[in-house]
Amino acid sequence: MNMRALIYNGPKDIRVEDVKVSEVGDTDVLIKVQYCGVCGTDIHIYSGDGGAFEATPPLIMGHEFSGIVERVGEKVSKIKVGDLVTVDPNNMCGECYYCKNAMEQFCENVIGIGTTCDGGFAQYCVVCEKQVFKFKKGMDALTAAMTEPVSCCLHGIDLCNIKLGDEVLVIGGGPIGLIMLQLASMAGAGKIILSEPVEEKREMGRKLGADVVINPLEEDIEAVLQASCKNVNVVIECVGNVRTIDTAIKCAGKGATVMMFGLTGPNTSLSVDPEIVFKKELKLTSSFINPYTFERSIAILESGKLNVTDMISDIIPLEDCVKAFEDENYRRKGKVVLQLND
Numbered sequence: 468m469n470m471r472a473l474i475y476n477g478p479k480d481i482r483v484e485d486v487k488v489s490e491v492g493d494t495d496v497l498i499k500v501q502y503c504g505v506c507g508t509d510i511h512i513y514s515g516d517g518g519a520f521e522a523t524p525p526l527i528m529g530h531e532f533s534g535i536v537e538r539v540g541e542k543v544s545k546i547k548v549g550d551l552v553t554v555d556p557n558n559m560c561g562e563c564y565y566c567k568n569a570m571e572q573f574c575e576n577v578i579g580i581g582t583t584c585d586g587g588f589a590q591y592c593v594v595c596e597k598q599v600f601k602f603k604k605g606m607d608a609l610t611a612a613m614t615e616p617v618s619c620c621l622h623g624i625d626l627c628n629i630k631l632g633d634e635v636l637v638i639g640g641g642p643i644g645l646i647m648l649q650l651a652s653m654a655g656a657g658k659i660i661l662s663e664p665v666e667e668k669r670e671m672g673r674k675l676g677a678d679v680v681i682n683p684l685e686e687d688i689e690a691v692l693q694a695s696c697k698n699v700n701v702v703i704e705c706v707g708n709v710r711t712i713d714t715a716i717k718c719a720g721k722g723a724t725v726m727m728f729g730l731t732g733p734n735t736s737l738s739v740d741p742e743i744v745f746k747k748e749l750k751l752t753s754s755f756i757n758p759y760t761f762e763r764s765i766a767i768l769e770s771g772k773l774n775v776t777d778m779i780s781d782i783i784p785l786e787d788c789v790k791a792f793e794d795e796n797y798r799r800k801g802k803v804v805l806q807l808n809d
Contacts, residue, residue, distance in 0.1 A: 471785055472589030473805075475526045478515030483786055486527075489585065489593040496546050496599045497538040498554070500807040502612035502782070503587035504531035505791050505798070507643075507707070507730055512582070513792045516733050520579045529805070530556035530580055532587030533611035536599075543596045550601040553614040554587070554594050555761045556580035572622075572758040588788070590807050600761060603769055609782075610768055612804060613775040615757065617646055618764035623728045623754035624650045627701045631655035634696045637677075638715055639705035639729060640668035642802040645675055645778045647703050647728070652676045653772065658696065662688055662714075665799060675774055683714070692718055699723055707731045716743060716751070724750040778802050 468488045475481050491497045509529065512522045522528070536550045546552065559566050560576035580586045580594060602611050620643060629635060635656040637648045640663030648659050661677040663669045669680040681691050692699060698720035704712050707729025716739065719725050744751065757764075767773050780801030783791065791803045 468591075470590040472527045472585075473529070473785060473788055475512060475522065475524050475528050477524045479513065480524075481513060481789060481792060483788070486589070488591045491538055491540055491593055493540040493542040494596050495540045495593050496536055496543060496552070496596050498532075498534040498552060498592050498594060498599070499537045500532050500534040500587050500590060500592055501608040502533055503529040503805045503807060504612055504616065505788075505803045505805065506531055506616065508582070510792065510798070511730060511732070520577060520582045522582050526582075527585035527587075527589050527592075528581050529587035529589070530554075530582060531612055531615045532592070532807075533602075533608045533614070534587075534592070534808075535608075536601075537591065540596070546596055546599050546601060551604075551606055551608060551611060552599050552601045553611045553765070554580060554592070555598045555600065555618070555757070556582070556586065556615060557756055558595060558598055570758070572756045587807070588785070588805060590785070600765055602765065606769060609776055609779070609804065614761065614764050614768060616643065617768060617773065617775065618757035618760040619643075619754070620646045620650055620728075621760040621764055621767075622757050623647065623703065623726055624654055625760070626752050626754055627651075627654075627703065627724050627726050629654040629656055629701055632657035633700040634658045634660070634698060634720070635701045635703065636660045636662065636692065636699050636715075636718055637672075637703045637705060638662045638711050640665065640672045641705060642778050643728065644668075644703075644705035645672060646773070646775065647705055648672060648677055649675055649773055651701070651703070653767075656701075660692065660696065660699070667800070671778060671801075674777070688714060688718055696720070702726065703728055705729050709735060709737055712737055716740075716749065719747060719749055721747045722749075723747065724752060727751065727753045779804055782806050
């Protein structure tokens with residue numbers, strides 16, 4: 468059986484082509500993909516910068532997807548034809564040092580769907596059953612496709628150690644920043660501040676729970692924070708830019724945690740003033756992929772308490788998807804999702 472898929476052939480070289488659907492093994496599930504989100508990692512791979520794992524072309528990217536189960540292998544027991552499912556793209560070996568010491572995100576033998584092997588920018592995707600998670604009946608496929616980015620954000624939020632009443636600054640109002648500010652609220656933050664230069668994203672942030680919004684191109688962030696906050700306890704940087712990371716450190720309050728969540732480009736160096744870190748007793752941390760958070764992510768999405776669809780700016784068919792990679796201004800509007808099947 469053939470299908471249409473977006474093939475990454477190397478940096479800045481992606482094409483929609485006809486390819487064969489992979490064979491379904493005894494423990495595999497064939498998913499008819501409904502939606503697949505375009506992630507910052509996909510853009511980094513397309514640009515030749517790499518992502519969480521090394522991507523070798525030719526490759527079908529895409530790791531934020533949902534779909535309907537079309538076929539299951541003979542040994543599959545928990546997933547059935549017709550189920551609405553999503554996929555944890557990271558298949559860990561379970562045998563290396565890190566897997567055996569509760570650090571599976573650093574697995575030495577990880578297989579990454581959409582990064583090291585073919586993923587969801589295609590009409591069909593074959594996945595090992597252990598990576599497939601089903602949703603309750605009545606769940607919509609578009610929300611389900613956002614499970615993976617939510618799971619990554621959950622890991623980051625866990626590492627922020629937000630306490631009830633904390634003041635939290637989120638830098639960057641893209642899809643990840645908008646998820647983060649909602650999760651910060653759910654974690655008990657007393658005040659949430661969003662710094663974002665794009666007006667539409669600031670308005671969306673306000674709609675989704677930001678108490679204070681700042682335009683960093685026109686306002687003095689530190690002055691606004693001084694006037695509206697007592698002490699910023701947590702800063703979550705969701706841009707992946709040296710300047711915004713520097714801003715995060717400068718704006719962090721005393722005893723604060725600075726979460727460097729945004730993915731920077733390769734060979735990026737950060738200059739940190741250790742006196743600032745020392746005098747404010749800052750905790751600088753980061754977050755890598757989504758260990759042990761996937762089922763929690765599904766539970767939050769099924770509860771309806773997390774809004775992940777209003778931040779989606781466009782849903783485009785596979786045949787038109789190249790523009791989502793080539794046009795940076797197009798992506799700046801919000802989250803772009805590919806629709807692979809009707």
